[in-house]
Amino acid sequence: MSSTINPLANPKGVKKLCILCQRPAKLQCANCRVTLYCDPDHQQADWISVHEKVCPLLVSIHAPAPFHTLHADREQHHTEILKKQEELIEIAHLEAQRWVSSKRFHHAIPAALLFLRWAVQLYGPRSVKLVPAYLLLAHAYIGLDSMSQAQEYLSKAEWAVMNTPGCSPIVLHQLHRTLGRLHAATGKYPSALFHFSSDVYYASEVFGLESTETCEGYFLMADVFLKQNKPDITHSLYTEVAGFWHAHLCRLMERISRSGTEPEDCFGEAQCVEVDQMLRCILDFEEQHKKPCSDLSAILFHSLAMLWLLSNNYSKALEYGKKAEMLIEGSNEHNSMREAIQNLLHFAEKHNIDLP
Numbered sequence: 001m002s003s004t005i006n007p008l009a010n011p012k013g014v015k016k017l018c019i020l021c022q023r024p025a026k027l028q029c030a031n032c033r034v035t036l037y038c039d040p041d042h043q044q045a046d047w048i049s050v051h052e053k054v055c056p057l058l059v060s061i062h063a064p065a066p067f068h069t070l071h072a073d074r075e076q077h078h079t080e081i082l083k084k085q086e087e088l089i090e091i092a093h094l095e096a097q098r099w100v101s102s103k104r105f106h107h108a109i110p111a112a113l114l115f116l117r118w119a120v121q122l123y124g125p126r127s128v129k130l131v132p133a134y135l136l137l138a139h140a141y142i143g144l145d146s147m148s149q150a151q152e153y154l155s156k157a158e159w160a161v162m163n164t165p166g167c168s169p170i171v172l173h174q175l176h177r178t179l180g181r182l183h184a185a186t187g188k189y190p191s192a193l194f195h196f197s198s199d200v201y202y203a204s205e206v207f208g209l210e211s212t213e214t215c216e217g218y219f220l221m222a223d224v225f226l227k228q229n230k231p232d233i234t235h236s237l238y239t240e241v242a243g244f245w246h247a248h249l250c251r252l253m254e255r256i257s258r259s260g261t262e263p264e265d266c267f268g269e270a271q272c273v274e275v276d277q278m279l280r281c282i283l284d285f286e287e288q289h290k291k292p293c294s295d296l297s298a299i300l301f302h303s304l305a306m307l308w309l310l311s312n313n314y315s316k317a318l319e320y321g322k323k324a325e326m327l328i329e330g331s332n333e334h335n336s337m338r339e340a341i342q343n344l345l346h347f348a349e350k351h352n353i354d355l356p
Contacts, residue, residue, distance in 0.1 A: 018042055019117070020110055032058040049110035050095045057088045082122075089118045096136045101270035103277075105143035112136040128164040131157045131171050135178045142181050150182055173202035173217075180220060189224050196221045212275075215244040219278055226285070235289060238282040239296060245279060246299045249306040250340065256310075257343075272311045279304050298327035302337060305344055314352035321345045 016025040018038035025036035027043055032055050037043040061084050065077050092115035099108035116133035123129045134157035141150035157175055161167050180195035200217035207213040222237035267275065283300045286293060301324035308316035325341050 020046060020113065029055065031055050032062070034058055034062050045106070046110040049099065049107045050092055050114050051110070053091055053095065054088050054114065057084055057091070060084055061088065085118060085122050089115060089122065092118065093132065093136075096133075096140075098268070098270040100136055100139050100143070101274045103143060105140040108136065108140040108143075112140060126160065126163065128160050128167060128171060131160050131175065134160070135174050138178050139181060142178075142185050145185075147182065147186055154179060154182060169202040169205040173199050173206065176202065177217060177220070180217075180224075184220070184224050184227070189228055192224050193221060196224065210244055210247070212244060212248050215241045216278070218244075219282075231289065234285065238285060239293075242279070242282055242296055242299050242303065245275065246303045249303050249310070252310055253306055253340070253344070267307065267311050269311075272307060275307055276304065279307070294327050298324050298337070301327065302341055302344075305341070305348075309344060309348055314348045317348040318345065318352060321348060 016036050017023065018025045019035055020042045021038060023038040025038055027037045027040065029035040029037075029043070029051065035046070035051060035055075035058065037046065061081055065074060092111050096108050096111035096115055099105070099111060112133055116130060116137065119127070119130050119133055134153040138150040138153040138157065141147070141153070154175075157178070161171060161175055176195040176198040180192045180199060183189070183192035183195060196217050200214055200221070203211070203214040203217055218237050219241045222234045222241070225233040225237065279300050283297060283304075286297050286300070301320045305317045305319075305321035305324055308314075308320065321341055321344050325338070325345065328338055328341070
């Protein structure tokens with residue numbers, strides 16, 4: 001962290017609060033001079049989560065408007081400030097989502113709080129546009145096993161949705177997914193399944209039944225059935241999820257093959273880790289299943305190999321690709337997959353050697 005610790009002198013009668021916990025602030029960021037903290041630990045947490053990326057924006061947003069200028073100039077200044085506020089909200093949203101996706105929930109909370117604070121300022125305290133921030137905070141607190149705080153933010157999200165006639169299916173799918181997570185974490189499995197099925201319904205309206213976004217709802221439902229000791233239903237849903245991801249990754253690989261270009265990083269770091277965890281979770285279940293399905297395991301290893309190849313991690317692509325090749329060795333039923341795996345291994349070996 002840069003030298004941003006700056007003691008704060010509180011003028012008499014002026015209440016200044018820490019942006020993370022609302023306790024009396026004793027420090028402020030020495031760069032932007034508008035972000036306040038109760039102690040160095042909260043300043044460090046905010047810096048790691050999001051403040052390093054938004055500090056320059058905060059400086060420009062809080063710069064005073066020019067005096068003695070034409071009305072058109074003042075309007076232009078106002079428009080520029082609005083654009084910067086929207087940019088700040090987008091950065092905070094993406095950072096909070098990145099931390100949540102990688103299950104680093106402590107880091108997610110400062111970014112999500114910043115997202116919420118500026119969304120309130122820009123859109124108002126009753127806007128449905130606050131819902132994504134509420135849901136990120138709820139998801140993070142579920143991950144931290146702070147269910148009462150998660151419930152508080154989910155209640156606010158539900159209230160905003162209820163007061164928005166014709167709310168978009170995207171918001172409804174995100175709301176039901178987070179409600180499902182809360183009920184699953186607190187052992188209310190029938191309620192969790194209701195919300196995850198609603199999540200799948202609304203997600204399929206937007207993304208389609210066989211999209212990777214929709215299939216995450218199936219994955220979460222499978223996890224609930226597993227907790228209810230229903231391995232057959234779990235296996236069926238996991239098989240669907242594995243099939244969705246395998247088909248999606250094969251299409252991406254085919255697109256690259258046809259274009260003759262090098263694979264770009266098709267997945268962000270957080271999304272790649274999230275998908276990797278999902279596929280390996282299914283793989284672990286298959287290995288512990290009474291009748292493990294080698295075909296499904298081969299599909300999962302092949303999917304993991306493609307995932308990491310498309311993320312430019314050639315050593316991991318080789319590791320998983322070789323395991324997939326071993327599982328279908330000697331089989332006459334997987335000629336197309338065998339060829340795809342061999343092409344992947346050849347490509348990964350070539351590029352792995354080229355790495356410094």
